[in-house]
Amino acid sequence: MYNKEKQILVSLITSLLILGFYSLYIYYNYIAGNPAILNDFKFWGECFLILIPISILAQIIIHIIFAIISKIVTNEDVPTITDERDKLIELKSIRIAHRIFIFGFLLSMGSLAIGMKPWVMFIVLILSGFIACTTSGIAKYIFYKKGF
Amino acid sequence: MSKCLISNNIRKLRFHADEMTQQELADKTGVTRQTIVAIENGKYSPTLELAFRIALVFHSPLEEVFSYIVENK
Numbered sequence: 001m002y003n004k005e006k007q008i009l010v011s012l013i014t015s016l017l018i019l020g021f022y023s024l025y026i027y028y029n030y031i032a033g034n035p036a037i038l039n040d041f042k043f044w045g046e047c048f049l050i051l052i053p054i055s056i057l058a059q060i061i062i063h064i065i066f067a068i069i070s071k072i073v074t075n076e077d078v079p080t081i082t083d084e085r086d087k088l089i090e091l092k093s094i095r096i097a098h099r100i101f102i103f104g105f106l107l108s109m110g111s112l113a114i115g116m117k118p119w120v121m122f123i124v125l126i127l128s129g130f131i132a133c134t135t136s137g138i139a140k141y142i143f144y145k146k147g148f
Numbered sequence: 149m150s151k152c153l154i155s156n157n158i159r160k161l162r163f164h165a166d167e168m169t170q171q172e173l174a175d176k177t178g179v180t181r182q183t184i185v186a187i188e189n190g191k192y193s194p195t196l197e198l199a200f201r202i203a204l205v206f207h208s209p210l211e212e213v214f215s216y217i218v219e220n221k
Binding site for chain 2: 002003004079081083084085086144146147
């Protein structure tokens with residue numbers, strides 16, 4: 001398995017863990033004790049704004065740790081260059097992620113249109129962002145593994 | 149309908165170039181080894197610029213490195 005493929009797997013697992021732990025943290029610290037907070041837009045705004053820097057920071061830290069472990073175990077440097085194939089794969093996977101997120105966005109607006117509670121819309125938005133991110137990672141992995 | 153295939157002789161040319169490694173070729177052309185592997189295995193068709201860079205490394209004309217085959221279905 002090449003470094004890029006390992007990096008993608010690490011990214012996927014990291015994003016899964018971050019969202020999982022963050023959701024649990026939010027649930028047990030805020031929602032479990034006060035379910036009415038779900039209807040508070042300020043709460044959702046804070047949730048989104050805190051999740052973004054946390055996930056970026058965690059991804060950076062985990063990638064640094066991965067690079068160090070990879071260097072120790074395989075004695076191979078993590079490639080720093082991004083060539084034309086990497087860029088093409090990145091673009092293709094971003095396109096997939098955008099399509100999924102747009103679908104999720106429409107679904108979230110649909111939930112409002114049919115009269116569901118606003119928190120359903122926020123959960124659909126978070127989930128569609130997560131699914132888009134995961135699918136993009138899986139697509140990237142497949143592109144690297146099987147070619148295109 | 150016709151299917152287009154781009155094949156290459158990179159493996160053979162590397163052998164004739166004193167068994168040049170994939171990493172050496174990658175370094176000389178400014179791409180990752182993984183990209184060279186993908187090109188050699190026919191999993192990725194390089195851009196014209198990269199194709200020329202690879203040909204330049206082997207001091208060969210482009211058509212000696214890459215060939216274009218049209219298969220009629």
